Amino acid sequence: MDTTDLVLAILHHLLVFSLAGIIGAEFVLIRGDLPAATIRRLVGIDRHYGIIAALVIIVGVGRVLYGLKGWEFYVHSWTFWVKMAIFAVVGLLSIVPTVRFLSWNRQAGADPSFTVPAAELAAVRTYIRAEAFLFLLIPVFAAAMARGY
Numbered sequence: 252m253d254t255t256d257l258v259l260a261i262l263h264h265l266l267v268f269s270l271a272g273i274i275g276a277e278f279v280l281i282r283g284d285l286p287a288a289t290i291r292r293l294v295g296i297d298r299h300y301g302i303i304a305a306l307v308i309i310v311g312v313g314r315v316l317y318g319l320k321g322w323e324f325y326v327h328s329w330t331f332w333v334k335m336a337i338f339a340v341v342g343l344l345s346i347v348p349t350v351r352f353l354s355w356n357r358q359a360g361a362d363p364s365f366t367v368p369a370a371e372l373a374a375v376r377t378y379i380r381a382e383a384f385l386f387l388l389i390p391v392f393a394a395a396m397a398r399g400y
């Protein structure tokens with residue numbers, strides 16, 4: 252038994268489920284119209300996305316270094332690197348929505364009649380849908396990685 256491994260595994264699961272919840276919330280919120288209150292909510296949710304994603308990286312790296320299998324198990328695993336690559340792409344895709352949410356929030360604060368331009372909203376929807384789809388692939392590779400594929 253190894254308490255460090257157990258604690259890291261518990262934290263990892265709690266964090267990745269939180270991240271899934273946040274992506275799900277953004278996915279649903281951007282489906283309808285975006286009044287100023289929803290834009291503010293998106294900014295708040297998105298800030299948590301950043302914080303939790305950073306914690307996932309810290310705890311994930313902790314699992315690689317201090318987990319039961321040892322770091323050599325992971326650095327030689329192609330499924331581990333695919334998982335890391337997908338996670339990185341999801342992170343890169345999330346930059347565009349973050350920048351847009353902040354910009355819309357600023358504009359809605361300055362002008363109460365502001366409405367989100369349809370083309371920008373459509374683009375953000377596409378980014379978030381792509382993020383959500385790719386995120387679903389991460390547990391697939393995580394399970395394969397954990398079993399030595």
Ligand code: HEM
Nearest residue numbers: 267307308311312314315318320338389390393394396397
């Ligand atoms: C930098 C980011 C990440 C790192 C370094 C990382 C690393 C790890 C490590 C070392 C394990 C232990 C596997 C084993 O038992 O041998 C693991 C398990 C797992 N990870 Fe991650 N992870 C990261 C991000 C994520 C994300 C974003 C998800 C989202 C779904 C995720 C989902 C999982 C799942 C579901 C498991 C359990 C696999 C199983 O035991 O079947 N990980 N991860």
